[in-house]
Amino acid sequence: MSHDLSLALPTFAGLEEVLAAEATELGLTSVEAGRRVVTARGDRTLLYRANLELRTAVRVLLSIDRFTVTHEQSLYDRLRAINWRPYLPVEGSLFVDVVDPGGWFRNTHFIAQLTKDAIVDQFRDKYQARPSVDKSNPDLRINLRIHGRGEVDLSLDSSGDGLHRRGYRRRTGEAPINEVLAAGLLGLAGYRGEQPLVDPMCGSGTILAEAALLATHRAPGLLRSFGFERWPDFDRAEWATVRQAALNRIRTAPYPILGGDIDGVAVAISRATLDRAGVLPSVRLEESPFAALDPPTSDVPGLLVTNPPYELRLQTGRIEEFYAEIGDTLKQRWPGYTAWLVSANPAAVKRVGLRSARKIPVMNGPVEARFVRYDLYRGSAED
Ligand SMILES: C[S@@+](CC[C@H](N)C(=O)[O-])C[C@H]1O[C@@H](n2cnc3c(N)ncnc32)[C@H](O)[C@@H]1O
Incomplete structure (x- = not known):
């Protein structure tokens, strides 16, 4: 055609x-x-x-x-x-x-x-x-x-509802990231599902869900319907073929996906989200402060992608000290990883204290944010 x-x-x-x-x-x-x-x-x-x-x-x-x-x-x-x-x-x-x-x-x-x-x-x-x-x-x-x-x-x-409505989300935490943005951040970070992936501050689990969908080759729209299904020329047989082909591509995630959050309620919401998305078996979740989370072991270098609180939407107090602690944890406990933080608090990001390898401007809804990459070499350098 x-x-x-x-x-x-x-x-x-x-x-x-x-x-x-x-x-x-x-x-x-x-x-x-x-x-x-x-x-x-x-x-x-x-x-x-x-x-x-x-x-x-x-x-x-x-x-x-x-x-x-x-x-x-x-x-x-x-x-x-x-x-x-x-x-x-x-x-x-x-x-x-x-x-x-x-x-x-x-x-x-x-x-x-x-x-x-x-x-x-x-x-x-x-x-x-x-x-x-x-x-x-x-x-x-x-x-x-x-x-x-x-x-x-x-x-x-042809979509009807916006495509960010994957159909896996019921409850969210306090500052959820948009599903399309989460998928986009993983894309910018070069994630293809072929390495370990960690979100140590996972909130309601959006980054984890998008990562697990990608790693399992699961189409993001399998749980919902679309505007074109109501069009007079809708080809039901062709749509069934397209969906079946997508279902046939699903695989088991080849590398670990790990989520952590200090808040037990966030972990519970993430678990429910991942379950609805059909990817819970591919993800390990831990209720843990970032400082105590252990990196998954693997022979392939891992990727950490996270959206820490940035006070604009979550009141954590001492936000700049918190970012300095994130930097210390990355340096001490995550050598060999590439870490990406998305944050709308540039002053706090400066306090991470590691040399950034890239900074990409992105929008989190109406909020301007930066997606910042740190390469954590073994024996990582400071600024
Ligand atoms: C901005 S939210 C993440 C939102 C998430 N991307 C989503 O889409 O739902 C930040 C999360 O960091 C968690 N958090 C704050 N301090 C933490 C710490 N020290 N260790 C681990 N998680 C922490 C909070 O509980 C919150 O769920």
Whole structure:
């Protein structure tokens, strides 16, 4: 089948290259990393697979038109001229998301309303019946992205709920990291599941869950449903084949995955999360302060990826001293490891007192953070 579908994969700032690599590996073509988005081409099978398997995409948008409008009426006219029937049953439900980063239209809410009106008016005229609006569970989510001076990218949202909703999370700890960001951090750290992985401050276990999904070659979307399953052209047999192929790829994690947290409640939440994700047998959990956690033994150099408290969201007091203790523990107890800390507290990170090998800016929701790498050589150097 030819790659006649044009896809846009929004992601987090800083994860574009990781997602582009994933998209290429999946088999998408014309893959290009943009700002918080990767564009690519594929066929319907790859659209299904992108939703099921990509770890660092926030959603998978199917572009259906691109045009320039001069004002609101011309947007309405243009949208009304599109035949919507192939995308939506006459009495189906829809929801419209508008993204207008440059603020070209004054009121995105109004633009969403206008888009909905253009579609509903077309159905009423043609079929004397109209689709309804449903914010939480529509048959069709439509996405309008406005660029520069009235350029509109019109897409169907094939994901429905954002792809970070893996379906493994019920309860969280105090400051959970987004699932897509956790997968992206593991990607930036070069984790492929072929070495030991430790998160010694695991909170509700997001980094561990994403690492274990990756290490076991488990598709992140196996526990949930997607928007495209409600589309009129949904190919149930093809979807069953895609899911089965993903299930057939699952393997046992070849190297240890270890999680620790000082807080027993966090450990219990992590256990429940990992269990729902289907990866609990691949992960060892310990209720332990980082300073007392023993590195797993392995002949392959290990990776430590963690999101320590940074006081912005967790009040631990003495935060800078705590980071200095993290540095001491890394130096004394984790030689041979590569450690990555994600933190939004740069003053505290300085107190780690080890030479950083890389610093990558990332966004944890609205919070600007740094992802910092330390190579812990045997007999590690200080700054
Ligand atoms: C920001 S949260 C981690 C959130 C996690 N990434 C998630 O997605 O849920 C930091 C965690 O560090 C734990 N913690 C604080 N001090 C610790 C210590 N000395 N040793 C181990 N864990 C610690 C806290 O209990 C908390 O769960």
